[in-house]
Amino acid sequence: MNEIKLFCPATIANVSCGFDVLGLCLESVGDEMTITKTAEKGIRITEIIGAELPLETEKNVAGVAALSLIEALQPDCGFEISITKKIKAGSGIGSSAASAAGAVFGINQLLGNPLTNTELVYYAMQGEKLASGSAHADNVAPALLGGFTLVRSYDPLDVIAIKAPNELYATVIHPQIELKTKDARSVLRENISLKKATIQCGNIAGLISGLYTNDYDLIGRSLHDELVEPVRSILIPKFAELKAAAKEAGALGGGISGSGPSVFALSKGRENAEATAKAMKAVLEPIGVPFEVHVSGINAEGMKILHV
Amino acid sequence: MNEIKLFCPATIANVSCGFDVLGLCLESVGDEMTITKTAEKGIRITEIIGAELPLETEKNVAGVAALSLIEALQPDCGFEISITKKIKAGSGIGSSAASAAGAVFGINQLLGNPLTNTELVYYAMQGEKLASGSAHADNVAPALLGGFTLVRSYDPLDVIAIKAPNELYATVIHPQIELKTKDARSVLRENISLKKATIQCGNIAGLISGLYTNDYDLIGRSLHDELVEPVRSILIPKFAELKAAAKEAGALGGGISGSGPSVFALSKGRENAEATAKAMKAVLEPIGVPFEVHVSGINAEGMKILHV
Numbered sequence: 001m002n003e004i005k006l007f008c009p010a011t012i013a014n015v016s017c018g019f020d021v022l023g024l025c026l027e028s029v030g031d032e033m034t035i036t037k038t039a040e041k042g043i044r045i046t047e048i049i050g051a052e053l054p055l056e057t058e059k060n061v062a063g064v065a066a067l068s069l070i071e072a073l074q075p076d077c078g079f080e081i082s083i084t085k086k087i088k089a090g091s092g093i094g095s096s097a098a099s100a101a102g103a104v105f106g107i108n109q110l111l112g113n114p115l116t117n118t119e120l121v122y123y124a125m126q127g128e129k130l131a132s133g134s135a136h137a138d139n140v141a142p143a144l145l146g147g148f149t150l151v152r153s154y155d156p157l158d159v160i161a162i163k164a165p166n167e168l169y170a171t172v173i174h175p176q177i178e179l180k181t182k183d184a185r186s187v188l189r190e191n192i193s194l195k196k197a198t199i200q201c202g203n204i205a206g207l208i209s210g211l212y213t214n215d216y217d218l219i220g221r222s223l224h225d226e227l228v229e230p231v232r233s234i235l236i237p238k239f240a241e242l243k244a245a246a247k248e249a250g251a252l253g254g255g256i257s258g259s260g261p262s263v264f265a266l267s268k269g270r271e272n273a274e275a276t277a278k279a280m281k282a283v284l285e286p287i288g289v290p291f292e293v294h295v296s297g298i299n300a301e302g303m304k305i306l307h308v
Numbered sequence: 309m310n311e312i313k314l315f316c317p318a319t320i321a322n323v324s325c326g327f328d329v330l331g332l333c334l335e336s337v338g339d340e341m342t343i344t345k346t347a348e349k350g351i352r353i354t355e356i357i358g359a360e361l362p363l364e365t366e367k368n369v370a371g372v373a374a375l376s377l378i379e380a381l382q383p384d385c386g387f388e389i390s391i392t393k394k395i396k397a398g399s400g401i402g403s404s405a406a407s408a409a410g411a412v413f414g415i416n417q418l419l420g421n422p423l424t425n426t427e428l429v430y431y432a433m434q435g436e437k438l439a440s441g442s443a444h445a446d447n448v449a450p451a452l453l454g455g456f457t458l459v460r461s462y463d464p465l466d467v468i469a470i471k472a473p474n475e476l477y478a479t480v481i482h483p484q485i486e487l488k489t490k491d492a493r494s495v496l497r498e499n500i501s502l503k504k505a506t507i508q509c510g511n512i513a514g515l516i517s518g519l520y521t522n523d524y525d526l527i528g529r530s531l532h533d534e535l536v537e538p539v540r541s542i543l544i545p546k547f548a549e550l551k552a553a554a555k556e557a558g559a560l561g562g563g564i565s566g567s568g569p570s571v572f573a574l575s576k577g578r579e580n581a582e583a584t585a586k587a588m589k590a591v592l593e594p595i596g597v598p599f600e601v602h603v604s605g606i607n608a609e610g611m612k613i614l615h616v
Contacts, residue, residue, distance in 0.1 A: 019502075021510045152514035153507070158529060160517050194327075194498060197505035197535060199461070202329045204509045205516045206460035209468050212520035221466060227505060 003036045004109050007304040008102035009146075010087045010294075011094035012170060012264050013138035016223040016255035017203035021151045023094075023142035026170060027297040031098045032084040032306065033062070035106035041078040043067055043103075051085035065100035065127030066107055072123065075111055088292070091174045092262035097139030100127025105144060105303045117144045117302065121159050132259075133182055139258065146302035148211055164298035165214040169273035171251065173280040174262040175237055176290045184259035187231050196226040216252055216268040223253030223266065236261045241283045249279035270295065311344045312417050315612040316410035317454075318395045318602075319402035320478060320572050321446035324531040324563030325511035329459045331402075331450035334478060335605040339406045340392040340614065341370070343414035349386040351375055351411075359393035373408035373435030374415055380431065383419055396600070399482045400570035405447030408435025413452060413611045425452045425610065429467050440567075441490055447566065454610035456519055472606035473522040477581035479559065481588040482570040483545055484598045492567035495539050504534040524560055524576040531561030531574065544569045549591045557587035578603065 010029040015022040038044070043066040045055045057063035062081055070079075081103055087095040101124040108115050124140035141149035141159045148162040206222035209215070233239040233256060246254050246265035250272040254265030263280070267273040273295045284291045318337040323330040346352070351374040353363045365371030370389055378387070389411055395403040409432040416423050432448035449457035449467045456470040511530045518526035541547040541564060554562050554573035558580040562573030571588070575581040581603045592599045 018509065018513070020506045021513065150510065150513050150517060152510045152517075152526070152530060154510075158514070160514060160526065162517060188502060190502060191499045192502055192505055194496060194500055194535060197500055197508060198328045200505060201326065201508055201512045202458065202460045202462075204513045205326070205329065205458050206466070206468060208513045208516040209458060209460075209470060209520070212517070218460070218468065222460060227502060 001110055001308050003034065004106045004308050005306040006033045006102050006106050007306055008033050008098035009143055009299050009302065011097055011139045011142045012172065013094060013258040014225070014228065014256065015148070015207070016225045016229070016253065017200060017207055019225065019228045020136055020138055022148065022204065023138040024148045024164065024170070025142040025146045025299040025302055026093070026294070027299040029087060029093065029294045029296055031086050031102065033099070033102040033106060034082045035103070035110060036080045037110050038078040038080055043070065043078065044080045045083070046080045047082040049084045051089055053085070053089065061096040061127035061131045062099040062103035064130045065124050066103040068126040069104045069107055069123040073111060073114060079107055079110070088174065090178055090180060092179070092256070092258040092260045093172055093174070094139035094143060094258065096128060096131035097124065097143050100124040101140045101143035102303065103127070109305070118159055120144055122157055132185070134185065142302065144302050146300045147298060150208070162208065162211050163300065164211065165216065167268050168298050169267050169270050170296050170298065171246065171265045171267065171273045171276040171280065172257055172262050172294045173242060173277070173284065174292045175284055176292070177237065177261050179235055179259070179261040184232055184235065187235065188228060189231060192227055199226045219266065220252030223255060225255050229255055232256055232260055236263060237287060237289055238283050239263060242280050245279040245283050246276045249275040251276040309418055309616050311342065312414045312616050313614040314341045314410050314414050315614055316341050316406035317451055317607050317610065319405055319447045319450045320480065321402060321566040322533070322536065322564065323456070323515070324533045324537070324561065325508060325515055327533065327536045328444055328446055330456065330512065331446040332456045332472065332478070333450040333454045333607040333610055334401070334602070335607040337395060337401065337602045337604055339394050339410065341407070341410040341414060342390045343411070343418060344388045345418050346386040346388055351378065351386065352388045353391070354388045355390040357392045359397055361393070361397065369404045369435035369439045370407040370411035372438045373432050374411040376434040377412045377415055377431040381419060381422060387415055387418070396482065398486060398488060400487070400564070400566040400568045401480055401482070402447035402451060402566065404436060404439035405432070405451050408432040409448045409451035410611060411435070417613070426467055428452055430465055440493070442493065450610065452610050454608045455606060458516070470516065470519050471608065472519065473524065475576050476606050477575050477578050478604050478606065479554065479573045479575065479581045479584040479588065480565055480570050480602045481550060481585070481592065482600045483592060484600070485545065485569050487543055487567070487569040492540055492543065495543065496536060497539060500535055507534045527574065528560030531563060533563050537563055540564055540568055544571060545595060545597055546591050547571060550588050553587040553591050554584045557583040559584040
């Protein structure tokens with residue numbers, strides 16, 4: 001196998017009550033990436049279509065992730081990476097993670113899978129470190145493993161894959177304002193009350209329980225974020241109205257996707273997810289902020305090999 | 309049915325990573341309680357064997373819980389309660405909760421079960437409020453529902469029952485020093501770092517995931533408490549040594565039971581739990597603090613009716 005073409009899925013990190021530890025993988029939103037083995041060693045980004053991103057390997061998230069992987073594996077060859085970006089940079093649905101995770105997944109495949117997808121999370125995180133200043137795993141883990149993922153611990157890294165209930169759908173609306181992950185992190189408070197932490201623990205535990213028992217109502221009741229949403233939502237136009245409209249339209253609940261500005265909702269069944277999309281659109285249309293809306297199932301497998 | 313005799317189980321609250329929201333129910337440690345219907349309305353505590361506790365209804369946790377229940381149900385009769393305490397007060401394994409939960413469970417049974425066990429949690433919490441100044445549910449919920457329980461939310465009250473893996477056993481060592489729940493709460497810091505809250509969220513989510521998937525190793529890896537154990541453990545003699553000895557002896561992990569001073573460990577299989585008990589004893593024996601040790605399975609049903 002000398003060449004592999006991938007679908008690199010978008011992801012929703014945090015999932016409301018799971019700040020920095022939870023993420024989920026989307027089915028129908030993602031980039032494409034082609035990776036080709038070369039005799040010359042090293043990593044070269046040959047082409048990026050659909051976004052203005054640096055081609056220099058050391059400045060590109062896919063490049064940096066790939067470099068960290070080949071440093072570990074020391075293959076006797078190099079790789080060329082061509083990326084067609086469909087996930088908008090800065091949208092909050094894991095654009096950088098899709099590239100970082102895609103690069104390490106594809107290279108690992110071309111080398112005959114010396115590492116498991118769970119082991120690849122660490123290398124993909126190095127790309128995230130370049131993108132946001134923090135080597136977080138809550139987008140790259142679901143992009144690599146599919147479904148929901150829990151980063152139980154960062155030190156040591158311990159990632160748990162959790163299957164999503166079959167009828168769970170996501171709606172994502174992306175108000176196209178610029179909101180850098182670095183800025184969204186800078187508004188966070190360093191300290192929080194023990195009381196709020198306890199509420200957050202109850203909700204994340206409730207969400208995990210709901211995922212294992214297919215209890216959609218419990219999933220909905222657990223989608224509250226005490227820690228981050230209260231401060232970050234100020235940066236997102238019409239956040240409260242979007243969330244309220246989603247629930248009114250039948251969504252189970254929702255919140256900020258990753259560090260925003262995208263807002264997500266989860267619904268039982270595609271019909272509710274579509275109704276939620278319509279209701280969210282109706283909130284943003286009058287204010288003139290351009291936006292994109294996605295309705296997607298939860299992607300159970302993560303990265304998809306389109307052809308080899 | 310005019311009289312009921314109950315086994316009122318001891319419980320482990322917090323379970324390390326689940327401060328104020330998680331609890332589990334013990335199989336072989338508990339009080340006995342007899343409740344008798346009377347023509348005279350109201351609640352009377354007729355006898356308490358094995359502990360010096362107030363007989364005045366309004367000063368007794370079972371009495372206060374029972375009063376809150378009959379205020380809601382307005383039955384055309386009253387109840388006499390006789391309690392044989394086997395769980396030591398102030399031990400940290402839910403002594404007050406066993407009494408509060410037993411009283412409401414028994415009265416509800418004698419009235420033909422107008423409420424579900426989940427609905428009874430609220431009334432049992434009123435007894436806890438008397439005991440510790442805080443109407444917490446993390447002992448009364450597992451005492452009423454068995455297995456593990458999650459208090460997803462206090463407002464509104466939302467309690468989720470989670471089945472424990474079959475081979476999970478608890479070891480509890482109770483160093484017999486006095487440590488009031490009120491005092492153990494007063495050492496807590498009001499504010500914590502967002503980073504610690506995030507670590508706690510990862511661990512409680514990991515524990516819940518481990519319970520649903522019978523992943524004993526994951527349960528063990530998740531038994532870390534970032535929020536409370538670092539400050540509370542100072543009040544418990546040889547805490548670090550007890551925890552280390554338990555892990556050395558084969559336990560999955562452990563921590564402070566409730567607000568202490570009891571220390572618990574969870575193990576896979578009774579044999580490991582017994583070895584853990586032996587190792588924990590060996591830590592306390594040389595220092596001359598009297599102690600009690602319990603090894604118990606997880607009680608899947610909660611309150612047990614001994615006879616009616």
